[in-house]
Amino acid sequence: MDPYLNDWISLLLRFLHVVTAIAWIGASFYFIWLDNTLQTPPKWKQDKGVSGDLWAIHGGGFYEVAKYRLAPEQIPDTLHWFKWEAYSTWITGFLLLILIYYIGADAYLIDPNKVDLSQTTAILISLTTLAGGWVIYEAACRSPLIQSGLGFGLVMLVLLTLLAWGLDHIFSDRAAYLHIGALIGTCMAANVLTVIMPSQRALVAAVEKGETPDPRFGLNAKRRSVHNNYATLPVLFIMLSNHYPMTYGHEYGWLVLGCIILITAWARHFFNLRHQGVVKPWILISAFVAFAALAWVLMPQSTAQNTTTERLSDRQAIALIKDKCASCHSQSPSDDVFTVAPAGVTYDTEQEILNWLPRIQARVIMSKDMPFMNKTQMTELQRSQLADWIANKLP
Numbered sequence: 001m002d003p004y005l006n007d008w009i010s011l012l013l014r015f016l017h018v019v020t021a022i023a024w025i026g027a028s029f030y031f032i033w034l035d036n037t038l039q040t041p042p043k044w045k046q047d048k049g050v051s052g053d054l055w056a057i058h059g060g061g062f063y064e065v066a067k068y069r070l071a072p073e074q075i076p077d078t079l080h081w082f083k084w085e086a087y088s089t090w091i092t093g094f095l096l097l098i099l100i101y102y103i104g105a106d107a108y109l110i111d112p113n114k115v116d117l118s119q120t121t122a123i124l125i126s127l128t129t130l131a132g133g134w135v136i137y138e139a140a141c142r143s144p145l146i147q148s149g150l151g152f153g154l155v156m157l158v159l160l161t162l163l164a165w166g167l168d169h170i171f172s173d174r175a176a177y178l179h180i181g182a183l184i185g186t187c188m189a190a191n192v193l194t195v196i197m198p199s200q201r202a203l204v205a206a207v208e209k210g211e212t213p214d215p216r217f218g219l220n221a222k223r224r225s226v227h228n229n230y231a232t233l234p235v236l237f238i239m240l241s242n243h244y245p246m247t248y249g250h251e252y253g254w255l256v257l258g259c260i261i262l263i264t265a266w267a268r269h270f271f272n273l274r275h276q277g278v279v280k281p282w283i284l285i286s287a288f289v290a291f292a293a294l295a296w297v298l299m300p301q302s303t304a305q306n307t308t309t310e311r312l313s314d315r316q317a318i319a320l321i322k323d324k325c326a327s328c329h330s331q332s333p334s335d336d337v338f339t340v341a342p343a344g345v346t347y348d349t350e351q352e353i354l355n356w357l358p359r360i361q362a363r364v365i366m367s368k369d370m371p372f373m374n375k376t377q378m379t380e381l382q383r384s385q386l387a388d389w390i391a392n393k394l395p
């Protein structure tokens, strides 16, 4: 595809994906908050079947919200459903996956240094991961495991971490991460489509027939929306981490991912408890401490100073960077895949290279994820020579 067109489609899809995700997650946060904040209503409301009462003020108006124990006697003419936020988030996300990781499989999905997959095989593995992962989640939801919220969460955490480990051996680091995020997102959207919506339809149908709705419908839907709620922060964090190579690019990136899921779900727990009036600040504090500890543990070891060879001269170093990087990072790249300078970064002139030294240090010496998938085959010796040269150049 024409790279210019590709970028615009990518920008549009990403924009829509973020906007719909905000709407979806915003609604999820709001309703969990609502549910946890409801108070016992006065007697006259209880007599009408109302079990939860809430008053709020927003945008210059008062709102009175009532939650029915089961259902109102009559279904009102207008009943608002919340599903398109979820569906459109998933659809735009899947389209982005196709555009970036399937059409662009050679660049982003396949890492020939790990497994030299064909595009078709790589795409099949990706689709199987998403579908198979969802089937396993669904099976777990129908097993006795579902009775224990904590147990269920821990089992999912272990399974996802193992899956990240497996994918890390097959796909590029970045793709391995993204697939975990995509799988969690898929399960969340599937929860809406296959459990929450049908439960709600059954609830409405029962009320319309004048029957007492089976409370199991409500319980089932509620459980899945709690799952979705705990998944929100992990999924957001995983999506953002794709811009930070010190996470996915780490040698134990899959383990880092497990830690991220644990820490972010734990942070979510603080808010869920708080809405119920239980304030345990140490949960949030410990999440921040764990986050800082993670950053500390992942800190790159100071690269061994180059003692074996002589320091590169400026001219040699610049030539090395041009040689290893300018096939992509140039006004006119020669790379077969990247025909436009990635991230707008170009190293055609000495001045450009000098301006970019701190970022070159970050990506080549610390996270070591440039050259991209080491496509231009920079050796360890060259890396340590550059490390030495840059360390001397930078103040």
Ligand code: HEC
Residues within 6 Å of the ligand: 321, 324, 325, 326, 327, 328, 329, 335, 338, 342, 343, 345, 356, 359, 360, 362, 363, 364, 370, 371, 372, 375, 376, 378
């Ligand atoms: C095969 C193509 C390719 C080669 C070769 C390559 N890069 Fe990149 N580079 C990319 C892509 C794709 C991105 C954008 C995605 C990203 O940031 O990970 C990028 C982004 C960057 C960024 C901008 C993001 C940031 O962290 O500020 C820097 C800096 C960078 N590369 C440095 C280098 C250096 C230095 C080399 C040579 C040692 C190099 N790259 C070689 C493909 C390449």
